[in-house]
Amino acid sequence: MSDPASSPLSPPVPVSRLQTSRRLFSTLEGVFHEEVFFLILSVFIGIFSGLAVVCFRLAIDWMHLALLGPLPQTHGWRLFAVPSLAGLAVAVLVLHVFPGIRGSGVNQTKAALYIFNGFIPFRTAIGKFICAALAIGSGQSLGPEDPSLQIGASIASALGRQLEISREKLRLMAPVGAAAGLAAAFNAPISAVLFVIEEVIGRWSAGILGSVVLSAVSSVVIVRWFLGSEPLFRIPVTTFKRPTELIAYAVLGIVGGLASVAFAKSIGYLRPLLKSLPRWTQYFQPALAGLLVGLIAFLGFPQIMGAGYDAMDQAMHGQYAWKVLAILAVLKIVATTLSFVSGTPGGMFAPTLFIGAMLGGAVGDIERFYFPHLTGSTGTYVLVGMGVLFAGFLRVPMTSVFMVLEVSGNYEIIVPVIVANTFSYLVSRGLQSIPLFDMLTRQDGLILPSLEEDREETILRVEDAMLPVPATILSAQDYVDANARRVHDSADSTFLVRMHPSGWSTVSRDQLQRFFQEGKGELTLASVLPVQSLPSLYPDLPLDSALRYVNDYSLVPVVNRANSRQLEGVISRDSVFKKYGSRRALEVPTSS
Amino acid sequence: MSWTLPKLIPRSAPILLLVLTLAAAAGFAGVSHLVARFTANQQARGRKLFARGLAAAGVARYDDAIAAFRAALTCDPTNSQYQLSLARALRDSNDPRRLDEAESYLIALWQRSPQDAAVNLALARVAAHRGSIEDATRYYHNAMYGVWNSDPDTNRNKARIELIQFLLKKGAPANAESELMALATSLPPDPESHLQAAQLFEQAQDHPGALAQYREVLHLDPANSAALAGAGQAAYSSGNYGTAQRYLEAAVNANPQDANSRQLLATADLILRTNPFHSHISDAERNRRITAAFTQAEKRLTECSQQTSANLNAQSPASPLSSLQSRWTAAKPDLARLHSPAETDLPDSIMDVVFQIEQQTSTACGQPQGLDLALLLISQKREVASQ
Numbered sequence: 001m002s003d004p005a006s007s008p009l010s011p012p013v014p015v016s017r018l019q020t021s022r023r024l025f026s027t028l029e030g031v032f033h034e035e036v037f038f039l040i041l042s043v044f045i046g047i048f049s050g051l052a053v054v055c056f057r058l059a060i061d062w063m064h065l066a067l068l069g070p071l072p073q074t075h076g077w078r079l080f081a082v083p084s085l086a087g088l089a090v091a092v093l094v095l096h097v098f099p100g101i102r103g104s105g106v107n108q109t110k111a112a113l114y115i116f117n118g119f120i121p122f123r124t125a126i127g128k129f130i131c132a133a134l135a136i137g138s139g140q141s142l143g144p145e146d147p148s149l150q151i152g153a154s155i156a157s158a159l160g161r162q163l164e165i166s167r168e169k170l171r172l173m174a175p176v177g178a179a180a181g182l183a184a185a186f187n188a189p190i191s192a193v194l195f196v197i198e199e200v201i202g203r204w205s206a207g208i209l210g211s212v213v214l215s216a217v218s219s220v221v222i223v224r225w226f227l228g229s230e231p232l233f234r235i236p237v238t239t240f241k242r243p244t245e246l247i248a249y250a251v252l253g254i255v256g257g258l259a260s261v262a263f264a265k266s267i268g269y270l271r272p273l274l275k276s277l278p279r280w281t282q283y284f285q286p287a288l289a290g291l292l293v294g295l296i297a298f299l300g301f302p303q304i305m306g307a308g309y310d311a312m313d314q315a316m317h318g319q320y321a322w323k324v325l326a327i328l329a330v331l332k333i334v335a336t337t338l339s340f341v342s343g344t345p346g347g348m349f350a351p352t353l354f355i356g357a358m359l360g361g362a363v364g365d366i367e368r369f370y371f372p373h374l375t376g377s378t379g380t381y382v383l384v385g386m387g388v389l390f391a392g393f394l395r396v397p398m399t400s401v402f403m404v405l406e407v408s409g410n411y412e413i414i415v416p417v418i419v420a421n422t423f424s425y426l427v428s429r430g431l432q433s434i435p436l437f438d439m440l441t442r443q444d445g446l447i448l449p450s451l452e453e454d455r456e457e458t459i460l461r462v463e464d465a466m467l468p469v470p471a472t473i474l475s476a477q478d479y480v481d482a483n484a485r486r487v488h489d490s491a492d493s494t495f496l497v498r499m500h501p502s503g504w505s506t507v508s509r510d511q512l513q514r515f516f517q518e519g520k521g522e523l524t525l526a527s528v529l530p531v532q533s534l535p536s537l538y539p540d541l542p543l544d545s546a547l548r549y550v551n552d553y554s555l556v557p558v559v560n561r562a563n564s565r566q567l568e569g570v571i572s573r574d575s576v577f578k579k580y581g582s583r584r585a586l587e588v589p590t591s592s
Numbered sequence: 593m594s595w596t597l598p599k600l601i602p603r604s605a606p607i608l609l610l611v612l613t614l615a616a617a618a619g620f621a622g623v624s625h626l627v628a629r630f631t632a633n634q635q636a637r638g639r640k641l642f643a644r645g646l647a648a649a650g651v652a653r654y655d656d657a658i659a660a661f662r663a664a665l666t667c668d669p670t671n672s673q674y675q676l677s678l679a680r681a682l683r684d685s686n687d688p689r690r691l692d693e694a695e696s697y698l699i700a701l702w703q704r705s706p707q708d709a710a711v712n713l714a715l716a717r718v719a720a721h722r723g724s725i726e727d728a729t730r731y732y733h734n735a736m737y738g739v740w741n742s743d744p745d746t747n748r749n750k751a752r753i754e755l756i757q758f759l760l761k762k763g764a765p766a767n768a769e770s771e772l773m774a775l776a777t778s779l780p781p782d783p784e785s786h787l788q789a790a791q792l793f794e795q796a797q798d799h800p801g802a803l804a805q806y807r808e809v810l811h812l813d814p815a816n817s818a819a820l821a822g823a824g825q826a827a828y829s830s831g832n833y834g835t836a837q838r839y840l841e842a843a844v845n846a847n848p849q850d851a852n853s854r855q856l857l858a859t860a861d862l863i864l865r866t867n868p869f870h871s872h873i874s875d876a877e878r879n880r881r882i883t884a885a886f887t888q889a890e891k892r893l894t895e896c897s898q899q900t901s902a903n904l905n906a907q908s909p910a911s912p913l914s915s916l917q918s919r920w921t922a923a924k925p926d927l928a929r930l931h932s933p934a935e936t937d938l939p940d941s942i943m944d945v946v947f948q949i950e951q952q953t954s955t956a957c958g959q960p961q962g963l964d965l966a967l968l969l970i971s972q973k974r975e976v977a978s979q
Contacts, residue, residue, distance in 0.1 A: 037605050044612045051619045058630050070641060070663040163608055226627045230669055236696050310666065317693035378692075 038169050039211055042176050045159060046215035049152035049180035050222025056129055056151060057185075057227065060144055063137020064306065079139070079302065080294025086138030087286030090131045090344055095282060098127025102343040105150025107441045109178045110200050110448050118157055118171040125154035131345040135286070139305035141293050141335035142346025145185040149200075149347075152181020152219070172208050175200045176215045183216035184223045186349070187232065191403040192216045198396045199437060202449040233313045235408045236379030246419050248374055252363045252381065253388055253420035257427025259359055260392030263333050264428075264436045270341040272443050282343060289342035293335045303328055304335045307350035312357045312386075318378040320358075322365035329358035348436075352393050353386045360385015380416070383408050387417045392424035395435035400425075462546055463539035465579035466558050466569035473567070474507065476500055480528060481521035484512045494554045497525060502565060503533040504557040539568050543579060546571050638667030642674055645681070654685035672701055676714060683718050694718055709738030713751055720758045728758055729767070749778060749785065756792050765796045772796060776805065783813040790822055799830035806839075817846040821853045824860075831973040833860045833867075862966040868943060869974070879930045882939055882946075885967055886927060889949040890920055892964045896957040912952055919945050947971035 067082045094102060101124055112120045132147035156177025160170040175196050183192035193209075193216050201208065274285055296304055303311035315325060336351035364381025368374045383404055390400035404417045434442070438450050472490050474483045474497045487495055487509055497505040507529060515521070520528050535549050536559045549556045550573035560566040645660030661678035668674060675697045682694035695718050701711045716731030732755035740747045752775050759768035772793055779785045790805030806823035809816050824839035840857035843850055864870070868881040897913055923945045926938055950968040954960055960968055 037609075040609060041612075044616060047616045048619065051616075051623045054623055055626065058626065061634075062630065065637070070637060070667065226623060228670060234696050234700055236692065310662070314693065317696050318689050319693055321689075 038165070038172075039214060041159070041163070041165070042211035042214040043218045045152070045156045045173070045177050046180040046183075046218025046220075047222055048155050048159065049148075049177055049215065050184045050219035052125070052129070052151050052155055053148045053181060053184035053219065054223055054226045056133060056144060056148060059129065059133035060137045060306075063133050064139075067138050068305075077298075079298040079305075080291055083139045083290030083294045083305075084287045085290075086134050087140065087288070087290035087342070087344060088283070090135050091283045091286045093127065093131050094286075094343060094345065095279075098123060098131060100124060101127040101131055101150075101345045103340065103345065103440065104146035104347045105153075105345075106146050106178075106199060106437055107444065107446075107448075109150055109153040109174050110202065110437070111441065111446055112153065112157060112174040113171060113200065114202075114448050115446065117167055118160060118174050120150075120154040120157040120174060122154060122158040125151045125158070128154070128345055132347075135339075135344045135346050136306055138290065139293060139297065140286070140290055140339040140344050140346055141304055141306070141308075141332060141351055142339050142344060142348070143307040143350025143353075144347060145182060145349035146347030147345060148181040148185035149178045150181065152177040152179070152184070152215075156180070156215075172211065175208065176211045179212040180215035180219035184219040186403075186407075187220060187223060187229075188403060188406040189213070189216040189220045191399050191406050194399040194402055195396055198399055199394070231409065232309055232407060233316055235383070235410060236316055236377060238380040238383060238408065238410050238413050239375050239377060240380070240413055240416050241375045245374055245376060246416065248364075248367045248371070248376070249384055249416040249420040250423050251367065252360055252384060253392075253423025254427055255363050256356060256359055256385060256388030256420065257392045257424040257431075259329065259333070259355065260389055260424060260428045261431045263337065263355065263389075263393055264432055264439070266333070266337045267341060267436070268439050268443075270337060271440070274341050274343070275443075285342035286339075286344040289338040289344060292338050296331050296335055301328060301331050304332045304354075308332070308354040309350065312354055312382070315357050315361045316379045316382045318361075320361065322362045322369075325358045325362035325365065329355050329362060332358065348394070352389045355393075356386040356389030357382045358385070360388060376416070380413060383410075383413060384416050384420050388420045388424040391421035392428035393436060395425065395428065395437075397421055397425045460543040460579060461539065462537050462541045462543055462558055462571060463569075465543055465546065465575045466539060466571060467575050468569055469567050470496055470555075470570060473498055474525060476505065476526035476529065477524055479521065480512065480515045480523055480525055483507075483525050484516050484521070487512060496555055496557060496567075496570060497529065498565075499526065499533060504536060504559075504567075505529055505534050506553060506555050508554075536564060537571060543576060546576050550576050634667040638664040638671065638674065641667065642671075642677065645677060649677070649681050649684070652684075654681050657681040658685065658690075672704070675701055676710060679714055679718075683714070683721060691718055691721055706734075707739050709735045709740045709744075709747065709751070712738050713754075716751070716755070723762065725759070725762055725764060725767070729755065732758075745778070745780065749775065749780075752778075753788065753792065756796075760792070760795050768792075768796050769798055769801075772798065772801065776801070779808075781812060783809045783816055783819070786812070787816070787819060787822070790819070790826070794822070794826065794829075799826045802826040803830065803832075803835075815846060817843055817850070820846055821850055824853055825856060828856050828860055831969070831976060833863045833969075836860045837864060859965055859969070862963060863969055866963060866966050867970050868939060869970070878939065882930060882942055883927055884963075885946045886920075886923075886942060888963050888967065889946040892953050892960065893917060893920065893949050896953040899957050913956065916945075916949050916952060920949065947974070 067086065068078055100108065100121075105128060108120065108124070112118055128147045128150050132142070132144065136142055136144055153174040154177065156173040157170070159177075160173035165173075178200050179192050179196040182195060183189040186192060193212050196212055197209075274281075277285075293305060311328070314320065315328075320328070332351055332355045336348070336355070339346060340348065360381040360383070361378050363385070364376060364378055367381075368376075386407070387400045387404035390403055391397045394400070400421045401414070401417050405411060405414060435450065438448070441448050470492065472487060472492065472495055474486065474495050476497050476499045483495075490509075492509075494506055494508045497507050499505055507525065515523075515525075515528050534553055534555075534557060536557050537546055537549070538561050539558055540561075546556060550571060554572060556571040557567055558569045558571055560568055641660050641664035645657045645664060648654070648657035648660060658678065658681045661674055661681055664674045665671065665678060679694040679697040679701075682690040682697070695715070698711055698715045698718060701708065702715060705711065712731045712734035716728050716735055719727035719731055732751055735751045736748045736755075752771055756768045756771045756775065759765070759771065772789070775789055775792075779789055786805045786808040790802045790809065793799075793802035793805055803823055803826040806819045806826060809819035810823065813819065820839050820843035824836050824843050827833070827839060828836035837857065837860045840853045840860060843853040844857055847853070866881055866885065868878045868885065870878075873881070893913065893916055897917075900913070923942055926942055930938055930942070932938075946967060947970075950960065950964055950971055953964075954968055959965070
């Protein structure tokens with residue numbers, strides 16, 4: 001077939017269309033510069049992560065039905081046989097086929113962002129999908145949220161590599177995918193975005209926020225499309241009437257904080273201990289954990305198996321007496337610790353919610369027994385308890401508040417949630433200085449940035465290193481000889497010059513001398529100064545920002561934000577380094 | 593393990609986005625297929641579990657039923673039939689802790705379709721379990737005026753009957769009576785329904801209402817022995833002894849084993865034979881009845897005094913039985929003047945003494961029998977008539 005454009009009989013229209021298409025294409029190329037492309041890519045990451053999480057959830061359900069059956073009372077011996085055998089299979093897969101998929105996946109995603117330039121092997125997504133589905137479906141006491149996070153991050157990383165985006169953007173792909181995976185697993189986009197900022201990125205960064213939000217929202221849309229928009233729990237009526245009841249919630253926060261510390265410390269102690277055992281034992285650790293979890297279930301507490309959302313739902317509706325709730329909380333801590341430290345891939349989110357829910361219900365029931373005037377229902381305490389453990393154990397205070405609000409869809413309990421979570425967070429931070437995820441990364445030999453460290457770090461500001469306003473300030477409008485006379489008796493070698501109509505500059509004693517000798521004494525200082533204007537600093541800026549200037553300028557003016565002509569002080573290289581030096585001297589004894 | 597995008601595809605943004613769109617569409621289609629198959633399997637499994645739950649609930653094994661319904665719901669979480677059945681099983685399990693969960697399921701269903709009569713009825717029953725008259729009445733009314741999937745009139749009447757029974761049980765007869773009046777106007781021409789309504793009227797102490805319903809039954813089924821007995825009893829309780837006698841005679845004829853009707857009939861006969869205020873008797877007959885009643889009253893007074901182990905003579909003049917004896921003795925000479933046409937008030941004053949004796953002895957010595965019972969009932973009827 002001949003090219004119609006080259007045929008003398010063909011009309012000229014197709015040629016025109018081709019040209020139009022090319023022009024359109026090149027216009028599109030221009031529109032899709034990297035920033036825009038990255039935003040659009042975030043939506044696709046959300047879609048792909050959402051699809052993957054839908055499949056992951058189906059896989060867990062399918063595994064559970066295939067291995068344990070639909071009815072709890074018909075499980076029998078399978079309760080401990082299935083998790084043991086599945087644990088054995090998972091161990092073989094983790095040790096031989098998918099190394100690096102142990103644990104929750106939050107740390108690995110964070111490490112990808114800060115150490116491996118956003119690189120997460122796609123094999124991780126596949127391994128996490130298979131092994132976590134097998135482990136959770138067989139009843140190991142772990143949840144699907146953190147693996148979903150890692151699957152999302154892994155998909156995003158693989159996509160970024162394939163599309164050959166810049167290294168800077170590739171590094172950001174992991175948290176974007178992580179937000180999508182977590183949002184899809186929780187059906188809660190706000191909590192996912194906040195968690196990724198608090199825990200994965202570890203700092204507030206406006207640059208990536210848009211992409212994280214887009215990916216989280218698009219993945220939630222996908223999950224709701226396929227699995228419906230039903231919330232994780234049927235939320236009961238929650239009430240908060242009297243401000244005095246906040247004391248009851250504060251007590252719940254304290255109890256939750258203590259439980260969080262116990263939970264975190266048990267993981268912190270057992271994980272390195274089990275990892276230090278001979279390699280051959282790692283084949284049996286998940287199986288042994290599965291056996292013990294199954295035995296707990298067999299002995300009358302099957303609620304602790306798997307993620308446990310059904311049990312949380314029942315606790316929320318007052319199905320358990322406080323003693324049962326307390327026992328379930330303790331057993332879930334034991335079961336989750338065993339499952340997690342054994343290296344079985346799976347998440348901590350759902351178990352954390354479970355423990356918090358049971359603890360909240362138990363504490364609430366006890367409080368209402370002794371103080372019958374308390375109006376909060378069991379469901380209210382269960383919901384608040386979930387947030388309490390989230391704040392205390394995972395140490396993500398913002399996420400913990402929004403997670404409860406998003407899951408419950410009820411803003412009436414925001415005050416109890418904030419109060420209880422704050423107490424839990426403070427108790428946990430007071431008794432355990434290093435948050436769980438930081439502790440896990442340090443155990444793995446990595447040191448990653450943490451928002452909690454940032455929060456606690458004292459930031460040095462310009463005002464801390466600022467010198468007082470100099471006694472002699474020259475005016476650029478004055479003649480050189482007049483200025484030279486003014487500095488004659490001063491001991492300083494460099495002087496600040498006020499420019500007209502605004503701005504600042506500097507001049508040295510030697511420079512003034514030279515201008516005078518060159519016969520420029522009758523000229524204004526402004527006309528002979530080589531540098532017309534100095535950068536200004538403000539007192540509240542971080543001291544780091546002064547470092548950009550102190551090498552080039554011997555004095556940098558610090559001015560008032562409301563009136564740039566009003567001098568607050570000056571910064572010099574010596575004053576900055578002196579301040580950093582004094583701070584290091586203070587920090588050395590602490591760190592040693 | 594790694595995969596690479598074919599290098600044939602140029603690395604230009606529009607083309608990459610096109611490839612991504614196609615990949616997303618393919619993934620969407622694939623996952624749709626997967627979800628559809630999984631959902632179909634789950635729904636089939638859910639139906640089996642639901643059937644198992646229904647069977648367990650049918651024989652009151654509620655724990656098994658709840659487990660089965662819960663498992664069915666995990667297979668098909670949005671199925672409102674499963675939710676409703678689980679809520680019913682939770683409610684019927686007689687565990688107060690489960691009522692909250694039942695209610696939460698039902699409220700979720702109610703929020704989805706507030707006009708659903710079955711959901712409202714289930715919520716009404718939860719409220720009835722809790723003993724909340726206000727909530728139960730509201731939900732029962734919602735059920736009555738809601739949408740039923742089948743046989744709405746029968747279901748509405750059943751819901752109203754359930755509400756009436758609940759109100760009677762909670763000691764709210766006034767509320768129950770207003771519901772009964774509404775029920776009476778909406779009953780189908782069916783003897784069973786009218787019979788049930790009549791019994792509810794009886795429970796609400798509305799004997800004329802009950803009698804009307806029994807008459808409806810007899811209109812539809814003249815040989816209905818239960819209705820005959822009920823009508824007789826209702827007429828008897830409302831003091832309409834002539835009507836009671838008619839119905840009770842028919843009831844005894846229809847069912848000779850009916851001892852209660854037979855006993856009531858005997859009393860009704862006695863009342864009709866001994867009532868001195870009956871309108872169609874002669875003066876002589878009236879005087880004879882008054883004399884017999886007066887004599888019987890004295891006998892009852894003596895027996896009661898002996899029963900309470902008290903000697904009339906030893907009693908203080910202030911004691912009630914002693915003062916009754918005094919009144920009886922004082923009234924005895926009046927019997928001789930009964931025949932005098934001038935003494936028009938005398939029958940009433942003599943019978944007042946008789947009635948007081950019967951009433952006070954029934955309080956002191958328990959329910960009388962025979963003629964004493966007849967005189968007591970006549971006195972009660974006279975009191976009601978005079979009010």
